Amino acid sequence: MTLPSDVDDEYWDVRDVLENLPSGFTKDVEYGLGFAHEYDWLVRLIEEHTTCIEMRFVDGGQPPAVDGETITLGLAWFGALVAELRRIKSRGDHASLRVRRAYGHNQLAEHLRVEPVRYAYGRHVDSRFIAGAALDREEVTAEVAASLVEAVSTHAAEAARVAPARMVALQRDVELANLDHLIEAYRVALDARHPEQWWQTFFEENVFALQLLFGGPTVFVDAQVAIGQGDNRPKGKKIADYLFQNSMTNNAALVEIKKPSTKLLKRRPYRAGIYGVQSEIGEALTQVLDQALQLTRHEFATKSRTSRVSWATSAPRCFVVAGRASELDSDDKKKSFDLYREHLSGVQLVTYDEILEQLKNLRDFLATDRRAGSPTIS
Template identity: 30%
Template sequence: MATFGPQFGDDDKGRLEVEPHGPGRVDVFFTPSEARLRAAGRFGDPTARVLLLRFDAKKESTTLFPVNTMPTSGSFLGPKHDPIISIELVEANGLASIVDDFNDSEHFVLPTTVDEVEMYLNECMPSGFTKDPNFGLGLDRTLTFIIQALAQIDDIEHLRLTDAKTLEVSRSEDGKTYEMGFQLFDELRRGAGRFDDKARMSSRKKKKQLAYSNLLHRLDKDTFPLKLFEREPDEIAETIGRTIVDAKLSENDRAAVVGLAKVAVRSSLNTQRGAIIKLHDEIELASIDELIAHVEAKLAVKTSEPQWQKLFEANPFILDMAFNVPVLMLQGQAHVGGKKLTGAGEKITDFLFANQFTDNLAIIEIKTPGMPLLSSKEYRSGVYGPSPDLVSAVTQVLDQINHLQSDIFRLKALNPEHRMESFGIRGVLVAGVIPEPARKRSFELYRSALAGISIITFDELLAKLRSLRALLASDLSA
């Protein structure tokens, strides 16, 4: 049979030595077995005797100095839980004392022999600790996560467990000792035990299913039909935990979370309605945030008309905000002067909308944020005329409205799947950004005087998105 690492016989036991140091204090030293010292190349080394344990009755404390006893390790006989050097156990009346009635002198009941030390380790050491000196004492290997957490704190060298605390923690004045209560330690220990038990149970179930699916189901699918993996109640909740760090989720994790939410939403409405509504609001808020970021990024660089059209096609509700009534987008790049909406035609508008209640049509033409809205030169003092580009764009929209009005009956006949009316076709032009303060008045006067056509700027659309985002955020926090 294969073996790994150095193998030792029954004589692989180290030696304990007890040394009293005045009233109320006893030190216990440990020397590894000769077999381990030889394996480590330190046989006969006088420094191979290390302090392992200290009883201090005056401080009502027992201090462990956990030691690495693996001879193949580079830190042999060094701190087992580096950088933690010691673990102090402080309990009121943990070490008994007796007062002599004759002369009022105090005597302490401490382990003074090797047998008494071994009895203390076996019977008095708290759960969660290694009790065999040959393994260097210290925390049980299932609790090394505690040491790993403390190792992230600069300058921490000692751990103190005390019955003077419950769930709170603190740091000593010199910054070298981390203090916690026995109650918190026990909760961590029991929690770790539950995790380990559930992990082992889950592993057994997965192995059982793996064997069933591959050994039995493959042999006879009728006798051994494929079974779904059954989960224990609260298993998913405990796996996820109370806090989810999205940055650590893989794409498979995200897909699983979304898929689980999708299948569970209907069955969870009765018991989790409030949480589901909040989830819906969070999704909407995240979508708005992403959209705002996209619009801001496109405004910061020179973006072509087709690129803006593609963004609005993917997010048509941005253009909804150009209207004061609910609308439905019928077609992007719609042919309004010819045959079908999606076929060849003489006149093409960027977007064709219809009022959801009256079916009245509206067209939207998209330009770019960089399109000038006003002439560069003053016409009169403080008065600026519309730019040639803006006048041409307005004329283009008017021309599209005219063709749509003229061809409405043919379009309705060729597109029966759409409900369309031409009671008063509206035109919307998305172009430019709000001019500088000295020119705002001229721009507002011009666009307010237009009949049947509205001009909205790209920065106004962005402002509407931000207002919608603020509204959603306020509802979410309420």
């Protein structure tokens, strides 16, 4: 093993060299030099898959490079590797402790007259994998997952009859898993600066996120609806992003979306403490209100182009989804936005962040409800 050092022959001391090494090395000359014992497997791994007989460490973050019988590694790269290995060990220790505590709790639960708990896997992928290993539970592959879904789907009616409580719990778990997936996908997308067309497709595939806007029983009718009289060609017609209907009263609702990057307020205040709304927001509000007007005038013709025809235009509700609430980074901006939004007539303005927050709140409510029925130890 070769280590970098900048030494003065007159005052050279091996301890000075060792002091600057990252974790993962034995630094006490009385106990031998080299890798810490817990990382011996790294050496064996290199020996098994290369012809290397020398490890040369250099300053910096250079990744491993094999050249003949020598493998060269940057000390900073190696230090980062060791740091992550130690974090994984720490997560593993915590995962194992959770499993042991839950097991002990459940063994005593009946005798202490307390409720049993469910095993908490943790959120990090390493923690979940290690907890599963501690429980002697196999990792669920895509093939296994598909088989499980098919089995549940095939025997759902029978399972609901034989074990209704378990089926309700399973349904809640599935809803939570779907919500977690949707929330993560939504959160990542918010920071990706996708164009409006991308969001059009996203909401078509995840209609549930938009249904949270309505605060009532609502069903999806169609996307990109051509509103107006005449044939089915969109030319000369108003195009609504989304059409919904109240499932109880059949009243129609229109949703117009803009990008998350759409600015809500003007950059400079109009007067002290007052910010004006960006023109694109005002235009979007007028656009959806005009769509509602045309929908009322041409209800019959528009119905011929939609998959559902039970909706009615008694009093169409209008929504615009645009911008990020995180843009409102001062009390004056929040005040200006709310003054504008809360006094709008006939249309509701909602930011992308608010939809995400509604999804999180629903997830937390379902998770709390699940824990109330089957608590976990963490």
